[in-house]
Amino acid sequence: MQNSEAISLSSSDFRHAISLAGKCIERNNKTIPTLSMIHARANGVFEATGTDLDVLVSASVPRAGSAEATFLIPDYRSIIGAVKAGGGSDVTLEPAEGKFALASDTLSVEVVSNIAADDFPLSGQLIAHDEFTATLSHEQLRSLRRIAASISKAETRYYLNGIYLHHIDGTTFRAVATDGHRLSVIDLEIPDASGALEGIIIPRKAIRLLLEMIGNKAGAADPGIAFRVGTGMLRNREDSTAPERKGVSRAHFSLRAGNASVTLATKLIDGTYPDYARVIPSESGRSFLFKSAEFRRALEAVSFGSKDVRAVRLDFDSEGATVSAKYVSGIASAVRISCQHSGEPWEVGFSGSHLIDMIDAAGGDEFVLSAADATGPALIKNPADPDWTGVLMPCRL
Numbered sequence: 001m002q003n004s005e006a007i008s009l010s011s012s013d014f015r016h017a018i019s020l021a022g023k024c025i026e027r028n029n030k031t032i033p034t035l036s037m038i039h040a041r042a043n044g045v046f047e048a049t050g051t052d053l054d055v056l057v058s059a060s061v062p063r064a065g066s067a068e069a070t071f072l073i074p075d076y077r078s079i080i081g082a083v084k085a086g087g088g089s090d091v092t093l094e095p096a097e098g099k100f101a102l103a104s105d106t107l108s109v110e111v112v113s114n115i116a117a118d119d120f121p122l123s124g125q126l127i128a129h130d131e132f133t134a135t136l137s138h139e140q141l142r143s144l145r146r147i148a149a150s151i152s153k154a155e156t157r158y159y160l161n162g163i164y165l166h167h168i169d170g171t172t173f174r175a176v177a178t179d180g181h182r183l184s185v186i187d188l189e190i191p192d193a194s195g196a197l198e199g200i201i202i203p204r205k206a207i208r209l210l211l212e213m214i215g216n217k218a219g220a221a222d223p224g225i226a227f228r229v230g231t232g233m234l235r236n237r238e239d240s241t242a243p244e245r246k247g248v249s250r251a252h253f254s255l256r257a258g259n260a261s262v263t264l265a266t267k268l269i270d271g272t273y274p275d276y277a278r279v280i281p282s283e284s285g286r287s288f289l290f291k292s293a294e295f296r297r298a299l300e301a302v303s304f305g306s307k308d309v310r311a312v313r314l315d316f317d318s319e320g321a322t323v324s325a326k327y328v329s330g331i332a333s334a335v336r337i338s339c340q341h342s343g344e345p346w347e348v349g350f351s352g353s354h355l356i357d358m359i360d361a362a363g364g365d366e367f368v369l370s371a372a373d374a375t376g377p378a379l380i381k382n383p384a385d386p387d388w389t390g391v392l393m394p395c396r397l
Contacts, residue, residue, distance in 0.1 A: 005067045005095075006065055006092050006093065006094050007042040007046060007063055007067055007069065007092070007093040008063060008064040008091070008093075009046050009061060009062065009064065009091055010061075010090055011086075011088050011089055011091050011104055012259075013259055014061070014091040015080050015083055016059070016061065016258055016259065016260055017046060017048040017059040018038055018059075018073065018076050018080055020048070020057060020213065020257060020262055021039075021048035021049050021050035021057050021059050022038060022077065023050070023057055023213075024051060024052050024055040024056065024057045024205070024209060025051075029052070034072070034119055034120055034121070035051065035053065036074070037050075037072045037073060037074045037076070037113070037115070037120070038050050038072065038073040038076045039070070039072060039073075039122065040070070040071050040072070040093075041069070041070045042063060042068055042069050042070075042093075042095075045061060045063055045261075046060065046062075046063040047059070047060045048060075048073075049120075051120075051121060051122075053121060054203065054205070055205055055265070056122075056264070056266075057265075058264075059261070060260060060262075061259055061260050061261075062259070069095040072113045072116075072117050073100075073111065074111065074113050075111075079109065082107060083102070083104050086104045086105055086106065086107035087105060088105030088106070090104065092104070098112060098114065099111060099112045099113065126232060127230035127231065127250055127252055127265075128230065129230050130195065130229070131196060131197075131229050131231065132193070132195035132197045132230075133193070133194050133195055133226075133228050133229075134190045134192060134193040134194065135192050135224040135226060135227065136190065136224065136227050136253075137222050137224060137225070138214050138222050138225065138255075139222070140188050140190075141211070141214055142211070142216070143188070144163060144175055144186070144210075145211055146184065146186055146363070147163065147175060147185065147186050147361065147388075148163070148177060148204075148207055148208070149177075149184070149357040149361065150177040150182050150184040150357070150390075151163065151177045151179065152178065152180065153179070153204070154180075157180070158269065159201060159271030159272060159274075160178060160179060160273075160274075161201075161204050161269060162177075162202050162203045162207065162268075162269050163176065163177050163202050163207055164200070164201050164273040165199070165200055166199035166200070167196075167198070167199075168187065171189050172187055173187070173188045173189075173190050173197065174186070175188060178276060180393075181351065181354060181392075182390070182391065182392050182393065183279060183280070183377075183390070183391040184358075184389070184390050184391075185389040185390075186387055186389075187387045199273060200229060200249065200268050201271060202251060202266065202268065202269075203267070203268070203269055205266075206253075206264060210264060213255065213257045213264075214255065223256055225253055225255040226253070226255075227251070227252070227253055228252040229249065229251050230249070231250070232249070232250050249267075249268045250266060250268060251265070251268055252264070252265050253265075279377050279391060280389065280391055281370065281371070281372060281377050281378070281379050281391070283370050283379060284372070285371055285372035285373075286341065286370065286371055287341060287368055287370045288339050288341045288369045289340040289366060289367075289368050289383075290321075290338075290366065290367055290368075290369065291337070291366060292359050292365055292366060292367055293365070294337050295337055295355075295359060295367075296356060296360075297335075298323040298335040299323060299359075300356075302325040302333040302335055303325060304333070309325075309352025309355070309356060310325060310327075310352055310353075311350070311396075312324065312325045313325065313326075313347060313348075313349050313397055314348050314349070314350070315345075315346075316339065316345060316346045316347070317345050318345070320336060320337060320338050321336075322336055322337075323337060346374070347397065348371065348374040348378070348394050349394055349395045349396060349397040350378070350392055350394055350395060351395055358380050361390060362380060362381070362382040362385070363382055363385060363388075364382045364383075364385060366383060367380055367382050367383075368380070368382075368383060375394065376394075377391050377392065378392050380392060
């Protein structure tokens with residue numbers, strides 16, 4: 001007979017919820033022990049939550065039983081591994097003061113935690129007032145992968161460590177990413193957007209986690225992703241005389257990931273995004289039409305199959321173009337490719353890795369590279385997709 005205080009759910013749902021919540025937890029966190037744990041709560045559903053104080057992920061899955069409890073799960077990766085290896089179809093949890101017991105088929109585990117569940121930082125993730133709400137399709141969120149490679153990783157310019165999202169006009173919103181060497185832009189149509197969105201910077205980690213959760217393939221149905229932007233509030237005690245303190249702005253994403261309902265809450269980067277429009281060149285000047293697959297193979301060939309494609313040189317003549325690279329070892333390589341253009345012979349250099357990223361992001365069978373000269377930014381477009389734009393700075397030959 002099952003204990004009335006027990007929490008029961010399927011093994012796959014338990015592991016799925018814990019794994020999702022753990023995605024935002026830093027592996028090497030030793031400073032704050034609570035942040036290496038999963039906060040578990042049974043209240044109608046089984047809810048697992050993890051946080052690094054900047055990003056919080058909460059995943060809820062169905063459970064059986066009416067018991068309500070809140071507890072912490074330390075060393076959750078080992079527990080996931082044990083449950084998976086045990087092979088049981090269901091998991092039963094029995095929380096007690098400072099510990100909980102887990103049973104799955106013939107597996108039994110007792111986990112002790114000397115940290116109270118109330119010490120887990122949950123309240124700081126709340127949005128007190130919605131400033132903007134919208135629904136994103138999974139396909140729109142996946143489209144951010146096309147610009148994510150351009151997000152800067154340099155901590156010195158922290159305001160570039162994310163995607164800048166702002167309103168253009170009507171129902172059109174623009175997502176932008178740049179690291180100073182390349183810039184990617186994609187326009188999104190969000191017809192049900194409500195409220196003002198002057199411009200927010202969504203951190204790189206939050207974008208990465210969202211893209212991991214929705215995967216690469218579209219499902220049969222797209223339930224949409226609820227997107228909210230607001231201001232967090234840290235409330236004082238009623239008997240406190242300290243002034244109210246406003247928290248930083250936050251964004252919430254609510255979505256389905258398999259059998260789990262997921263909420264991802266993230267702090268927004270508090271900074272001023274640069275005027276990116278100034279570096280986007282016009283399509284006037286030299287224009288070159290390439291076959292995407294052919295160009296990509298050429299870049300891989302001159303780098304001898306290395307993942308790190310260094311600087312490459314493009315030489316244009318009346319019959320096409322030559323992609324070439326030289327190495328400090330004295331080795332040089334070159335590949336001829338087709339190219340449609342009507343300009344004079346010309347030469348320019350780019351980072352090969354950045355070019356590959358741009359070709360992949362542009363998508364389609366062809367792309368157009370436009371540039372006024374060999375020292376200014378080059379514009380990259382997919383003729384069949386006006387919503388995406390890439391800009392790439394040249395490098396010295």
